Ligand SMILES: Nc1ncnc2c1ncn2[C@@H]1O[C@H](COP(=O)(O)OP(=O)(O)OP(=O)(O)O)[C@@H](O)[C@H]1O
């Protein structure tokens with residue numbers, strides 16, 4: 290938890306960043322990234338002040354922890370039954386394990402986080418416990434946060450992460466989650482901003498057999514955002530559900546890079562990614578699915594549906610399927626379209642004005658993903674947040 | 682019910698319209714007065730849906746000649762939403778699915794748009810739920826459909842019932858029902874037809890586009906029109922539909938040739 294144990298991690302991270310340098314366009318995973326913005330982010334000083342922003346009251350029964358990268362989020366908090374803090378010895382053993390397993394140890398966003406994070410929130414979850422809400426706030430400069438969760442066998446957890454950067458210039462976040470056998474993890478990420486700050490978020494999840502992971506991300510309004518959910522089913526036989534919504538406006542660049550690997554048979558994936566791009570913005574989706582030889586009878590479906598809301602907006606969407614096993618069902622599809630004339634007309638023919646009809650369709654398109662966020666998200670008015678982004 | 686002195690609701694004169702520069706409607710003439718029920722029949726592709734969409738204001742169709750007056754004013758001066766608010770209703774042949782938009786919310790927004798034009802008070806969420814429950818009975822529809830997204834995953838027949846539910850909520854002056862009967866099972870057909878009969882008054886009018894006598898056994902038309910090649914080729918009473926049932930459309934070709942159209 291405290292900074293002492295992290296000193297070595299930090300050193301390594303800084304050395305790695307030196308060695309790696311900034312990503313370049315020649316690297317496939319960064320080919321479309323606005324590198325100028327990435328460079329600006331990398332040059333930011335670490336934030337030192339503690340930011341404060343007004344938060345809506347947490348939903349009833351939800352445990353809220355506030356992470357600002359500086360103060361102890363557990364200060365004055367009594368953890369509910371079933372939730373406990375990892376000891377230093379345990380943490381040393383497990384920290385970084387899931388990143389390794391997911392193949393993202395040593396990647397630039399991870400090293401950036403290592404070099405900058407001053408603390409780790411590390412929790413163990415047993416049985417069925419209260420829904421957890423992690424709210425990330427920051428101040429000027431780069432705020433770095435790191436979280437590790439061990440969800441034990443048969444345990445069940447609802448987690449909502451809220452990143453709202455009204456004050457921070459940039460946020461680096463790394464999450465590691467290990468799901469034991471038959472564990473259930475419902476996970477939401479609500480990351481909205483006002484167009485200025487940047488976000489690098491990497492979320493690594495390891496799934497034991499018969500576990501269920503349902504992830505919903507809603508990303509809107511960052512100058513530059515890169516959200517990377519990385520999932521490994523260590524022995525297959527698990528269920529993964531990924532739903533993503535990215536809403537970009539003005540000259541924002543929002544990228545979602547997902548990767549799901551099946552290291553065993555009979556795994557399932559159901560994935561829907563949606564991007565709504567307006568203004569001169571650029572939305573990027575890369576969806577990797579890896580099905581090695583041992584992953585027979587994998588059943589995966591990936592759908593990428595995108596809406597271009599202006600002529601100057603751009604969407605790049607790419608499935609990346611690496612399928613070696615032969616007895617596999619893997620469906621994928623991508624569409625890029627504008628608002629459908631027939632849908633607009635249907636609404637207009639019922640007395641709804643053209644502009645209202647368009648807004649209703651956009652709300653609907655967003656709602657299809659937003660409705661899958663954990664219940665705690667209600668308190669944050671996710672649909673309104675996303676729609677303000679669109680009406681700017 | 683035919684009353685020569687009833688208000689002329691819809692007056693279509695020599696209407697021509699194209700889609701993608703392809704002329705489809707080639708001189709439609711039709712007058713609809715309050716209290717009347719008109720059936721429009723005709724072969725596939727004869728222009729029935731095109732006529733209905735032109736009347737509702739679909740942007741893909743361009744009016745190239747002729748006029749339509751709705752209660753005395755130029756219909757084409759009005760945006761589609763304005764026509765709807767003034768009481769023009771189109772029941773679609775293929776209702777659109779709109780994922781993520783709740784049917785209940787959609788119905789409420791639509792009903793309120795019409796109500797405010799009628800000088801009625803707009804209904805809030807609670808009052809609307811009571812209001813809609815009442816209208817559900819007209820089509821004997823399960824309230825569970827209100828909770829779903831607009832038409833999403835509805836069966837063909839369920840979509841058609843949802844159209845008639847919208848008609849019941851919007852209280853139209855001129856309702857154009859484009860093949861509302863197709864895709865309905867025998868019971869549903871009776872229910873929907875019953876709903877349409879219930880909603881018909883001496884003040885409004887209905888245009889039923891259909892292929893089958895079945896519907897006209899349930900809803901008695903005052904006029905039956907046969908469309909062919911973008912025009913109304915023949916108009917008669919309900920007997921014309923019965924005759925078509927027997928003879929089919931073979932005579933249409935001869936008549937088109939005789940008129941020098943084909
Ligand atoms: N958007 C469009 N683009 C191209 N052609 C069209 C379009 N809409 C209609 N048409 C053509 O116009 C003609 C009339 O079509 P319409 O849908 O009005 O026929 P209909 O009488 O309703 O037929 P049905 O009984 O099969 O419903 C058809 O030949 C059709 O292919």
Ligand SMILES: [Mg+2]
Nearest residue numbers: 729730731774
């Ligand atoms: Mg038709």
